[in-house]
Amino acid sequence: MNTLARAILLLLPFAAPSMWAQSTTPAKAEADPSISEIAANFTNYTRITKDPVYVNMELAILCRGASKEEVEAARTKFGPHANAAILIYMNQSAASAFGTNATPYPVGSVIVKQKKVLGYRENGKWVNEVNNGVGGMVKRPSGYDPEHGDWEYFYFEDPKKIQSGRIASCVQCHAAAKEKDHVFGTWRETKN
Numbered sequence: 636m637n638t639l640a641r642a643i644l645l646l647l648p649f650a651a652p653s654m655w656a657q658s659t660t661p662a663k664a665e666a667d668p669s670i671s672e673i674a675a676n677f678t679n680y681t682r683i684t685k686d687p688v689y690v691n692m693e694l695a696i697l698c699r700g701a702s703k704e705e706v707e708a709a710r711t712k713f714g715p716h717a718n719a720a721i722l723i724y725m726n727q728s729a730a731s732a733f734g735t736n737a738t739p740y741p742v743g744s745v746i747v748k749q750k751k752v753l754g755y756r757e758n759g760k761w762v763n764e765v766n767n768g769v770g771g772m773v774k775r776p777s778g779y780d781p782e783h784g785d786w787e788y789f790y791f792e793d794p795k796k797i798q799s800g801r802i803a804s805c806v807q808c809h810a811a812a813k814e815k816d817h818v819f820g821t822w823r824e825t826k827n
């Protein structure tokens with residue numbers, strides 16, 4: 636396990652069960668989905684994480700390159716119990732490959748990570764929960780970015796303002812998961 640992955644596992648103090656929960660999602664023509672289609676429909680994909688997986692806030696927001704000030708601001712806003720969680724969705728091509736550990740993922744595979752900031756706990760429940768950005772990766776036909784697994788990345792908080800492409804920060808960090816076709820999947824390994 637590389638240093639990054641180890642650091643992440645150590646920083647998962649509120650790890651929740653993240654069983655691979657297969658549900659049935661109708662197959663769609665998914666050979667070359669557009670980013671805007673994905674942004675509009677990803678919540679209909681198979682949700683791979685049964686429950687939100689709690690991740691260290693600082694790491695969770697690294698996915699959009701947040702500044703330290705933003706982290707501090709979030710902590711000030713949400714208090715000492717501030718925490719962040721992710722939900723992972725996959726379209727059918729990605730879910731089948733993930734379920735059988737078949738890499739590389741087939742062209743047209745889509746993996747989406749929805750981030751939430753969980754406010755605080757009251758009567759055993761998180762309240763003040765807000766969605767806090769959606770990051771995704773789409774397997775494009777061979778030649779799109781061969782050095783980096785031909786994944787196109789996208790990120791948005793507002794679906795009308797989506798960044799997408801070979802986004803350098805995403806590409807570089809995900810290179811640490813190269814042996815798993817750039818998919819970390821660390822949320823799968825977390826246990827109570």
Ligand code: HEC
Nearest residue numbers: 697698746748770771772788789790804805808818819820
């Ligand atoms: C500093 C490293 C880093 C950067 C930068 C980064 N990621 Fe990630 N990403 C991770 C880690 C680590 C995970 C594993 C889950 C977690 O801890 O959130 C992950 C998980 C994901 C996943 C779920 C699939 C998987 O690999 O487990 C998607 C989708 C994703 N990131 C998209 C993006 C996008 C889009 C960007 C750029 C806007 C980005 N990431 C930038 C480290 C990074």
